[in-house]
Amino acid sequence: MTMVSDLFNSREIALGVWLMIAIIAVLFGKSTRSGFGGVLKALFVWNLMSWLAGMAVYISAFIYLFYRIGLWTPDLLKDTVFYILFSATVSMFKANKISEDKHFFLEMLKDNLKAGILLEFLIGQYTFDLWVELLIVPAAVLLAGMQAFAANDAKYAAVNKLINSIWFISGGFVIYHVVDSVIQHFHELLSLGVLRQILLVPNLTLVFIPFLYVLSLRMVYEEQFIMLSFKLRDKKLLRFSKRQAILKFNTDLRGLKRWVNRWNLSHPQTREEILVTIDAFKTQQYLEKAPPVVLPQQGWSPYVAKDWLPDEKLKPAFYDPAYEEKWSARSGNLKLDKDWSGNGITYSVTGTRLAADHLELRLAAYESKKLDELHAIFKERVALLYKNATGVEAPLKLTNAISRKKNIHFRQGIYFISLEKSIWGNITEGYDLIFTISTKND
Structure with a gap:
């Protein structure tokens, strides 16, 4: 002892x-x-x-x-x-x-x-x-x-x-x-x-x-190579893809993951096609670092618009291809710390590769009785998004519509603004409150 x-x-x-x-x-x-x-x-x-x-x-x-x-x-x-x-x-x-x-x-x-x-x-x-x-x-x-x-x-x-x-x-x-x-x-x-x-x-x-x-490098590469093995059955092409991934991405692990996740959109099946997907992705990364100027009538720079809201949960990670010619970025779910109901706010940016033409802030209300504080946050974020997107303060008619949870549609210059309440019809009386700014009258 x-x-x-x-x-x-x-x-x-x-x-x-x-x-x-x-x-x-x-x-x-x-x-x-x-x-x-x-x-x-x-x-x-x-x-x-x-x-x-x-x-x-x-x-x-x-x-x-x-x-x-x-x-x-x-x-x-x-x-x-x-x-x-x-x-x-x-x-x-x-x-x-x-x-x-x-x-x-x-x-x-x-x-x-x-x-x-x-x-x-x-x-x-x-x-x-x-x-x-x-x-x-x-x-x-x-x-x-x-x-x-x-x-x-x-x-x-x-x-x-x-x-x-x-x-x-x-x-x-x-x-x-x-x-x-x-x-x-x-x-x-x-x-x-x-x-x-x-x-x-x-x-x-x-x-x-x-x-x-x-x-960390080893683990991420192993994980992504396993995912590639399910997408490529040709073993020679798989080995080529692995070599190119190591050579082109090196320590850029986030880039590697995004490139692998994009595979199903392009389905490259030859060495040339694989190289094209890597080059296209590298070009995309360059655009993210130096976003091009977007004319007001075209919309907004998606790489700027996705970071307009101050909450980390409402900052989409990446603006990536979604379907056909459409690109999008979707945020996480902003919730209150002690609210387990599922109430939350999400933010999404949609458009083309170079310009976003549709911004959406959505409040999902699973239990309306616990919504007051989150609804106030939603109202503040709508006002902030409106000012960043249009360059002017949100009008009183919009803030009043949010307070009353009433539908409203109007035009601000070249932009189309809407607030819609979509009722789910379930026993909790849940609903979505959807605010959008668009360059098109959808």
Whole structure:
């Protein structure tokens, strides 16, 4: 026991004890035992194990480098293993999401280089007695679970407030304990060993990012090549497509995905046709970076119009071919955080390759009783879209029609404006409120 306590602090021992209890409980349960076996089987597949082994070798090489230049010593082995198990490995499982989140690495760096890293180190350094830590672990898990449940229902607001108070008071005791320990052991914190320990995670994170990036590239390319294999039965043509994808897209993973998704629109079946689709897509990407000027009578630049609304959920990702000669961009669904009814707002831009001629903002009302706040947002976004599209403020007759949810059709210069309420006829009295601006009288 003495050797264990020398190697691990009381918090780590407490977490280990509860983890072992949880594993034993899983193994003794018939239903959970089979699921646990499935998880283990999924982990020990060759592809995953090869990348985990590669990660271990990669980090080990940098640890040796850190050791040579004095940034790492053997007493940091435990912290290094913890970083690999609970940070690096977890990040690896998220690698397939990196291409979809352009801020992934920035957030990763911010988390590991933030000012609070010293406080986190001190909280982990100065723990309570083992019996206290053994009580803290289940209590924290129980409180977190209760808060997650209470946060989703307004009728448990008092419970949520009480739990927040418990967290606040507990945090005060922890801070007091840490400050008292720092005062008593201040001279110990002024050592080079402590500085190495504080800098260990930031250093490992910085050098681990390139490995994650390469893993992300590999995973996305594998995923897209599998999709290509279903679209191309000719193996020689498939190999050609893969080579061209690597050569032309390189690290442009979003471009690669869009190109593969467009496959069903053009159905290229020869090398020449494949090259044409890549060239056409590259031209499209150039247009997105430098949108051409669109005359008012033609409509609007789709690459500008799709970003007119401030909400991230209402910003369509791309303007792409839809059907025949039509192109479109459709946003996600803007919802209120605590509204689970399905009420939401969407925005779409439609037109030709170079010019958008139809803008639509749609409010889907699944439960009208919960709609007041979202309806107010819809009204504001209509006014903003109207001003951006026409260059003038929205008229009072339009804002009044939105408030009353009444149909209205009129013309503003060369543009045709409409607001229509489409009733679904279901038991929830659901409806769509559709606002459109168009260069054509549809």
